[in-house]
Amino acid sequence: FSFLQERLRYMLVWLLLLHGTDSFYVPGVAPINFHRNDPVEIKAVKLTSSRTQLPYEYYSLPFCQPTKITYKAENLGEVLRGDRIVNTPFQVSMNVEKKCEVLCNVPNKPVTLTVEQSKLIAERIREDYYVHLIADNLPVATRLEFYSNREEEEKKKEKDVQFEHGYRLGFMDGNKFYLHNHLSFILYYHREDVEENQEPTYRVVRFEVIPQSIKLEDLKADEKSMCTLPEATGSAPQEIDPSKENQLLFTYSVHWEESDIKWASRWDTYLTMSDVQIHWFSIINSVVVVFFLSGILSMIIIRTLRKDIANYNKEDDIEDTMEESGWKLVHGDVFRPPQYPMILSSLLGSGIQLFCMILIVIFVAMLGMLSPSSRGALMTTACFLFMFMGVFGGFFAGRLYRTLKGHRWKKGAFCTATLYPGVVFGICFVLNCFIWGKHSSGAVPFPTMVALLCMWFGISLPLVYLGYYFGFRKQPYDNPVRTNQIPRQIPEQRWYMNKFVGILMAGILPFGAMFIELFFIFSAIWENQFYYLFGFLFLVFIILVVSCSQISIVMVYFQLCAEDYRWWWRTFLVSGGSAFYVLIYAIFYFVNKLDIVEFIPSLLYFGYTALMVLSFWLLTGTIGFYAAYMFVRKIYAAVKID
Secondary structure, three states, X not given: OHHHHHHHHHHHHHHHHHHHOOXXXXXXXXXXXXXXXXXXXXXXXEEEOOOOOOOEOHHHOOXXXXXXXXXXXXXXXXXXXXXXXXXXXXXXXXXOOEEEEEOOOOOOOOEEEOHHHHHHHHHXXXXXXXXXXXXXXXXXXXXXXXXXXXXXXXXXXXXXXXXEEOEEOEEEEOOEEEEOOEEEEEEEEEEOOOOOOOOOOEEEEEEEEEEEOOOHHHOEEOOOOEEEOOOOOOOOOOEEOOOOOEEEXXXXXXXXXXXXXXXXXXXXXXXXXXXXXXXXXXXXXXXXXHHHHHHHXXXXXXXXXXXXXXXXXXXXXXXXXXXXXXXXXXXXXXXXXXXXXXXXXXXXXXXXXXXXHHHHHHHHHHOOOOOOOOOOHHHHHHHHHHHHOHHHHHHHHHHHHHHOOOOOHHHHHHHHHHHXXXXXXXXXXXXXXXHHHOOOOOOXXXXXXXXXXXHHHHHHHXXXXXXXXXXXXXXXXXXXXXXOOOOOOOOOOOHHHOHHHHHHHHHHHHHHHHHHHHHHHHHHHHOOOOOOOHHHHHHHHHHHHHHHHHHHHHHHHHHHHOOOOOOHHHHHHHHOHHHHHHHHHHHHHHHHOOOOOOHHHHHHHHHHHHHHHHHHHHHHHHHHHHHHHHHHHHHHHOOOOO
């Protein structure tokens, strides 16, 4: 309930803010005002690497620890992402500079790393790990400056600046490992307008770091924990030799700068994508293609259908009607219930559940309510919404099951509530066992798993039963023609009417409409990027729905013209054809974009990809199935049948 209260509070605050301000980036998060000398707490989130896909908590490595370690209470989304937010010993005060200070408690006494610890650090450096810290809920970023491919004269003037999330733990040179043991924090503040006699207040608007590796001998520390940094040219980096003990100092410096960036737009640095033009180009391209195809398909199908219906409804020419062919011939079998109606209705129920969840999540995120600053909110919202949408999934599944002449509604409801979620839970549990074995913070703790099971059986299952009960009691869908007692023989089909050919043909258009967005989503999931282009995603989702529906209608029309009336399962399978292309793209992305070589990261990648492909197939299959079902009912209602 606390989650629901928080959501309601977010919405109220958001409505109030909409009333009063134009540039507010996330509702429900209040800015923190600091006075000079106020402590600005720096916390650690986790260590991540796109090479291993296994997050670790900050103190899994022998960093300096505060006297008391306290972990922040986390929401479901943060736990599932592997965030473990914890305090650190960095002492940072608002607008107070620090030249160089030793981090660990004992002044000028170096930290000694054991052989085991040295090995671990060297391994993490080799695996390309990044450290993620936050100050006032802003993640730390490393500034990367480079010259773009401009003309020579312009090169001297301006550099392109991009930001990398977190900072590298260290670097390798040949076979040697070097640790970044000195952090230069650069924090930007925005001075707020106050009354004349009041003390000025500041807000943190950016958090950068310049990591450096400085050898122990070059860092001269005194009894007051102060140190002096060497000249940039003359210092040697701090090597970590994994075969012996290593001595080093952890140090940091703090520099404050005033900034014009207002607090409301402080996340822009992290969310500005250099590729917005690509997005616009891809969206316009997809829209044009989809509307062009819609026009062609509508013209062909409407003209052909009008001709068909006019021919079928002519009663004077009896000889022609004797030789009629096409979709009217199968009118006595087109609504014959398929095999396994319970499984079909269960899968479609889960598809409806997914469709409602995705639609609401993308829409709410588009309004700015699930900003990256409220960590884990997206995942938490998605989990809860999927549970609560069970009532709609159950309703549609129950009504369809009744239409398909099913009788065992209780078994059908149980199947709907457990089939898809059971597969998801099973795959996640197996993957989780491997992550546990690696002692990664990405492993879902046992209490969280129990909580998820309780949500599944305590919220989702009863709601699915409730929806199924009402759906099953409701009048079944009204089919316009009666079904014959004896099934008609199906003529031999041409090679291109094969299921697999259908899947390949039907998948191209929806996949083509969304594959550029897919690249950005994959980057966000596997390369620790922020994804915040939900406006684009909403448009792409609408295009996906339209293109799936069109393709599905065309495929079912061709199938019925070939006098094959077994369209129920086939439409569901063929409409999800784009999921096959998503799988191919995921394999291409793995081979070309990711640097994963070990077994467990590869297993994680393909395990989660399998879940994505399964969910995407259910989603697109459901959209296509309902479009085709409406189309079939419409065309048979328009024909006079003796």
